[in-house]
Amino acid sequence: xxxxxxxxxxxxxxxxxxxxxxxxxxxxxxxxxxxxxxxxxxxxxxxxxxxxxxxxxxxxxxxxxxxxxxxxxxxxxxxxxxxxxxxxxxxxxxxxxxxxxxxxxxxxxxxxxxxxxxxxxxxxxxxxxxxxxxxxxxxxxxxxxxxxxxxxxxxxxxxxxxxxxxxxxxxxxxxxxxxxxxxxxxxxxxxxxxxxxxxxxxxxxxxxxxxxxxxxxxxxxxxxxxxxxxxxxxxxxxxxxxxxxxxxxxxxxxxxxxxxxxxxxxxxxxxxxxxx
Numbered sequence: 001x002x003x004x005x006x007x008x009x010x011x012x013x014x015x016x017x018x019x020x021x022x023x024x025x026x027x028x029x030x031x032x033x034x035x036x037x038x039x040x041x042x043x044x045x046x047x048x049x050x051x052x053x054x055x056x057x058x059x060x061x062x063x064x065x066x067x068x069x070x071x072x073x074x075x076x077x078x079x080x081x082x083x084x085x086x087x088x089x090x091x092x093x094x095x096x097x098x099x100x101x102x103x104x105x106x107x108x109x110x111x112x113x114x115x116x117x118x119x120x121x122x123x124x125x126x127x128x129x130x131x132x133x134x135x136x137x138x139x140x141x142x143x144x145x146x147x148x149x150x151x152x153x154x155x156x157x158x159x160x161x162x163x164x165x166x167x168x169x170x171x172x173x174x175x176x177x178x179x180x181x182x183x184x185x186x187x188x189x190x191x192x193x194x195x196x197x198x199x200x201x202x203x204x205x206x207x208x209x210x211x212x213x214x215x216x217x218x219x220x221x222x223x224x225x226x227x228x229x230x231x232x233x234x235x236x237x238x239x240x241x242x243x244x245x246x247x248x249x250x251x252x253x254x255x256x257x258x259x260x261x262x263x264x265x266x267x268x269x270x271x272x273x274x275x276x
Contacts, residue, residue, distance in 0.1 A: 019064065019249065019262045021068065037270075038148050073107070092116065096128045182197045201243075
């Protein structure tokens with residue numbers, strides 16, 4: 001077997017099944033002391049039905065999330081797939097059914113992604129609500145986790161979800177001094193989110209999905225869209241706003257992951273001066 005063929009097999013069969021629970025310490029400006037150490041499991045781009053990513057893999061993901069010590073689970077969209085080479089469509093209702101045991105055990109909040117809207121987003125949102133998952137597209141929810149109070153500000157997908165940042169933030173005015181965490185699918189919305197939102201969480205990029213070292217350069221990135229600026233991990237603006245982009249679980253467009261294994265991002269909130 002040639003090296004190229006071996007790499008294709010690894011990228012199509014091996015790495016997509018290597019789900020990692022990866023800890024990240026995320027600094028948030030002006031985070032109250034009561035919110036120090038709050039744990040969030042961030043999951044995106046499950047894409048159940050992509051190659052080697054059927055409902056058995058979804059059940060494994062749910063089991064890992066149930067065993068995690070996170071206080072809350074946030075789902076950043078793309079639970080289904082429009083199409084993917086070698087994949088099989090799995091309905092949003094089926095995905096919701098398999099996520100239901102998680103929602104029964106832990107507070108679970110979600111927004112929709114572009115693939116979900118392409119496959120009848122309103123119906124998928126309804127199926128998720130029936131499963132006990134709180135849908136937050138263009139909706140702010142006042143949260144209390146341990147002794148920490150904050151606003152979770154859900155924002156619709158940039159391309160398909162009619163995002164309304166101003167409308168979502170207007171819902172926080174009853175307690176404007178609480179910290180705000182935004183949840184959305186496409187990280188490109190980060191550039192439009194105002195300074196009052198200390199942390200934005202997103203997915204969509206699959207962390208690049210394929211990362212191959214070439215020559216003296218550290219990596220070649222496969223990006224879902226050429227204009228992608230925020231691909232993987234933590235970004236911070238001069239005004240202190242932070243964005244975290246999770247690598248996600250499944251695949252789209254091509255059925256390969258290489259150098260970017262599937263990830264549940266286990267976030268621990270820290271005051272910005274204390275984060276590593």
